[in-house]
Amino acid sequence: MAFPAEEIVVIHEEESFESLLTWLDPNREIAGQKYEVIRTGLIRIFVSKGFSDAEDLADTVINRVMKRLPEIRDTYVGDPVRYFHGVARNIIRETLRRREIATETVPSFSEEIESHSDEYDCLVKCLRFLAREKRELILDYHIYDGRDKVEQHRHMAEELGITEGALRGRAHHLRGSLEKCIRQCLEGMAGNEKQI
């Protein structure tokens, strides 16, 4: 019985993905972790190069490596990461050649805030989902700028009995959750406006 064309593609993709993982590491679990780090790293690189479709580009790199793998796996010498990097560099060059000029500008920030912005309203809503100590940590962490900020972080780390580095990490994770929540909240607001 012949497989429909779409299924053959899926089977081939699965096989290629399996070979890719094996190439990264013979241990399946470690290979999975390496794959995740590579994909996230690619997204970070593409965003840093100014691409708004960073996730798609990261997947393009991975697909290209998967396609070439049968030809290179026996001859390629060195860390696979370097190969991914090389492909990413090529894609950056190719994409830059046909890239549209960005027209969107960075939103301006007034020094004086006249009224509550949607972002602020969403922040207040999202903070309510955090436990009290987490809410206090993220707000206390961001309460000052400049030198006062450095001093404040030192006090906070001391009070919590952790290093300043660990405090930075905690604040970063909390900010990540807030960021996600604020994004969803703003999307919700935009959706409601459309309905109205």
Added chain:
Amino acid sequence: MGGGAIINNTDKTELKEYLLGRLHDPDEERVETRLLSDPQYGEEFDIVVDELTDQYVAGEIQGAERGEMERHFFAAAARRQKLKVASALKEHKQHLRGGRRWVPSRELKIAASILIVFGLAFGAWWISRGDSDDLNKGVLALQTAYRDQRPLEPRISALAHSPFAQKRGAEVNDSMKDNLRLAELHLAQAVKVKPTAAAHHELGKVFLAQGKFDEAMQQFDESLKANPNDAQTYNDRGVAWLQKGDFNRSLEDFNKALQIDSHLNEALFNRALCYEKQARPEAAQADWNEYLKRDGSSPWAAEARQHLSHR
């Protein structure tokens, strides 16, 4: 897959340079291959992104560097998205401080620089009393918290009048809670650095406003150990007892406060409230009348009149 090599300050600086598009090819390649293999480095990268975004939003990055950042760092939509969170946090900060930022002119900045030079000597002295700075900031945050409404009916010493918010818990406004928290942070630091009677007293007042009556009382007790003749501290401890429902101890403290300073209007006002709670209407009426003799026109007097008229 290990946790990656330790991230040092050179790595952090290099990440910042990479993010601002200032690295040459070989260095850029080193950063990028490490991003593809070291998860800890990747996390550090994200933190530096957040920090740069905050610095941009705070106006700490100016001039050509700011323009460079807008062209390079914020070119991708994902980065511009991050601005939303950073600006919301900045807005929160501004609401919390209750103030508006003032942008000085160039001339004023120069004048300020000159003053800074003269201020260095003063600064050396000031550093030696950093606790006072925290004490002042804490007191200011407490006053700001009380600006629009007060969470307790009795009078906490040396705070201006604001209407009593009869709502409780989550309904008390967020700005007040945040300012009280800010006051707590500063005053806890002041107590830690230099546990003076004043620092303990002010921290106790913050706890009182937060409804943490036991913690408040601990601070007032510490303050009274160092300064046993402070009428205001007795008044405030009396408020804590009153809120806890121990009217006898509350009355003792208000009496003690008035014994030390018979002109302390806060204590007289609070004693009248205490008598009301004790169902002693005549004693309450006498205190309200006495209060109105001393203060006939303030918003506190208006409240005293209301109490008299509700009898």
